Amino acid sequence: MGLVGRGCEIYGSYEALLDDPDIEAVYLPLPTSLHVKWPVVVAQKNKHLLMEKLVALNVTEIYVIVKACEGNGVQFMDGTMWVHNLRTAKMREFLSDSERFGQL
Numbered sequence: 001m002g003l004v005g006r007g008c009e010i011y012g013s014y015e016a017l018l019d020d021p022d023i024e025a026v027y028l029p030l031p032t033s034l035h036v037k038w039p040v041v042v043a044q045k046n047k048h049l050l051m052e053k054l055v056a057l058n059v060t061e062i063y064v065i066v067k068a069c070e071g072n073g074v075q076f077m078d079g080t081m082w083v084h085n086l087r088t089a090k091m092r093e094f095l096s097d098s099e100r101f102g103q104l
Helices: 014-018 037-044 059-071 086-095
Strands: 025-028 048-051 076-078
Touching (some): 025 037, 037 048, 037 059
Parallel strands (some): 025 048
16 A cells, blocks of 8 residues: 555645545545545546445435446445444344334
């Protein structure tokens, strides 16, 4: 990866980081409200992308992100772990109990 053998780099802006040819992938932990602009810029800079939280506020925004990644040949990964958490399965089990909640 880009930082192997290098010291810590400090950038003055996201653009400066994305212009570094040694950076191959970006983890984007920004608020969901910024999840259209920056993923598109990351893809346009040919960097692979890992996002968390809600990827977007609606399906149209997800489409824009995926289209930008596909169009620039970069990998898009959604790191949202909530759906894979054991608590989610337990909540599903709990809410499926029709004796407690009726038919949901």
